[in-house]
Amino acid sequence: MSARSGNGPGILFDRVDLTLGRTAILERVSLSVAPGAVHAVVGPNGGGKSSLIRALLGQAPHRGTIRLDWPGDGPGTVAYVPQAVEFDRGLPLTVEDFLAVLCQRRPAFLGPDRRLGYGEALARVGMAGKGRRRFGALSGGERQRVLLAQALIPAPDLIILDEPMTALDEAGVAIFESLLAGLTAAGTTILWVEHDLAQVRRLATRVSGLNRRVLFDGPPADMLSPEQVLDLFSAVPRRKAEAEASRPAARRMAS
Amino acid sequence: MHQQIVRRAGAERETLWVLLAAGLILATAGTAVGLRPAPETDAPLALHQIDSRTGLTAAEQGLHADLKVAADEIAALRKADGRAPAPADLAAQALPPFAADASATARGGHAWTLTESGGSLAYAGLSAAPETAGSLVLLLDGHGPGIWLKRAAEAPPARLDEASLAAAGWKRITSTFTAGVTR
Incomplete structure (x- = not known):
């Protein structure tokens, strides 16, 4: 048990790599989640969203640093919704x-x-x-x-949600929204993997696009423009291809 | 502010603990073995004793083994007949080493005589070839058979008891159990 209200931790992912077999799942992922934020992670299937969560839960052989900054003297309660x-x-x-x-x-x-x-x-x-x-x-x-x-x-201080709205019906969505509001009011940090971009735009305070790397990170209203989203969900992100023209693209294509 | 680093999943920590446990067990076992060595069971032989495994020639070892078997046989015959069997009787039954056969000749051609005094029997075998096998005495008293050896063609003393034999330079054949015994 932990002290309630405002005990949500900040999360720092610092150059996190995850390779399973010879497949690179995450490459140099650097992200920071503010305490008490509703931080959504969006991205295509196979983009490493669930793997990022597994690494955060200590269930993946990642490299790099994942750090939780708890405001109190000791770690609080972490909840996970698969x-x-x-x-x-x-x-x-x-x-x-x-x-x-x-x-x-x-x-x-x-x-x-x-x-x-x-x-x-x-x-x-x-x-x-x-x-x-x-x-x-x-x-x-x-x-x-x-x-x-x-x-x-x-009562959680950090709640990790892995696509919680996938199976929810309409009434469930309303309940989820009120739940999210309650948790935010209590100062709980929420890390939320979601593919429903409309909901993310409405409910999240910050959003990160993840397709093996972090493609964008910022407030949802700015980040979820059609161009960004097309980038995120295209097989070879255009912006990245331009930025890293010097790198061989074949490596990304191969996996 | 409390910083919690999420550790990567893997078996490094468990492996370390297993190795540490294995090392601890080995160290404990090594210490226990080092501190508690098996006590030396090698009791030194008395002057009038000789070891049956290391002190005898091949022929003597054979005679010793045969005499041990014959001692049981003699005890049984004595019980059945009510008197001690003479060496000639034993030879007639082809009981080694009393039987006068080729192996008896090869083992020193002992000439056996029986001496009876009180309750104890003594079969004395005078060796014709002391370099092959010394003279032997099978002493049967209340305490079970005793087999004595002297490497000389020499008759045993008149009084056949342990003290007299020892005083006359005879040696009792004993079997000792040491770490070197494999059978």
């Missing part, structure tokens, strides 16, 4: 059991820990009263909301 969860729909597991597995120290077979407030977290994502539902029987949107709920227990 894109989807690998899950056997036949498992006799209720929503509360699922949250218990993820959130509490007490073994889940001893039952959910009432002190952690699973009901409240489920209410915040619009799933009030569905704690006893079988997790496998939920719809995709509902399951995504449960994944959001698990990130709220305990």
Whole structure:
């Protein structure tokens, strides 16, 4: 647990490289996320967005420095919302059991820990009263909301979202927006990987375009111009090709 | 302000711990072995004793082995007949080393006599070729068989007990167990 309000950390990626096998996933990625910001990372499929998150979570053999600057004396709470969860729909597991597995120290077979407030977290994502539902029987949107709920227990200082809106329905999107507003008000730093550029433009305070390298970084209103976005999603970014005409382009094409 | 560096995923740390644990185990084992060496079991032989493995010639080793077997045989015969078998009886049964056969000749051609005194028996074998195998005495008293050796064509003393034999320069053949024993 950590002290609440305004405890969101700053994140610094300093020349982060990630190579898996012989494939370069990230090349000299330097990014800085301000404390309390809603920082969106956009980019094409295979651009290294999820790998950047895995590196931040300490699950990738990256090179370079990734640093979290916590305002307090010690590290706070980091929450992570995955894109989807690998899950056997036949498992006799209720929503509360699922949250218990993820959130509490007490073994889940001893039952959910009432002190952690699973009901409240489920209410915040619009799933009030569905704690006893079988997790496998939920719809995709509902399951995504449960994944959001698990990130709220305990209250996070840094929340890492990997395309959370993919499976959300319209009601879910509204809930997600209010959730984002609540977290921002509480001073939580939000790192948000998203492909829905309209939502990013509306909700993010800063956006970075990532396609193996950082192609742009700035306020969404300035950065998400049609030209920039075309650049980002084209196979060989035009601007980069011009800037690095001296470099052999074949290397990028090959992978 | 607390700075937290995210460590790269990998097995370096685990490998280091495993190596450290292995090193610790080796060091502990090495120290334990160094501090607790096996005690020397090599008890020095008394002056009147000779080691059956290292002190005997080949012929003597054969005779020694045969006498140990014969001692059991003699004890059984004595129990069955109620009297000690004479060397001639044993030779008639072809019991080595009393049987007068080619191997007995090759091992020194011992001439066996029986001396009985009190409860103890002594079969004395006078060697005809002391350089091949010395003279032997099989002493059977209450404490089990004792086999004595003297490298001379010399009859044992009249009183056949351990003290007299030792005083006359005879040596008792003993088997010792040392680290060098492999069988």
